[in-house]
Amino acid sequence: MTLRKKTLLIIAGTFYGVIILLFFISRNILLESYADLERQSTHRDVERVLAAYSQGLANLETTTADWAAWDDTYAFIAEPNEGYIRSNLTDSTFTQLGLNLMLYIDPSGQIT
Structure with missing residues (x-):
């Protein structure tokens, strides 16, 4: 084998070795980065869902407290009637x- 062939083989082997090394290093770095980004995105999405749920629950609590305080609603629970249904x-x-x-x-847990 000539010196030229040996030199080319060494250069080619080194080149391919560096390429393979760079591939694995960059692959690991990119995978970690994308995994972190995905975790952050998922965390933000979960926070948004929880905030929306909390807001909906707060609105429902307000509405429930408002309707529960009505004398008409209290009377309807005690004695259901069509007039309440038609008007409310x-x-x-x-x-x-x-x-x-x-x-x-009602207070006994029965649905009116």
């Missing part, structure tokens, strides 16, 4: 409150 449980009520369902539960 309209489609617009559900739309404005963002509700699909409204349950009235």
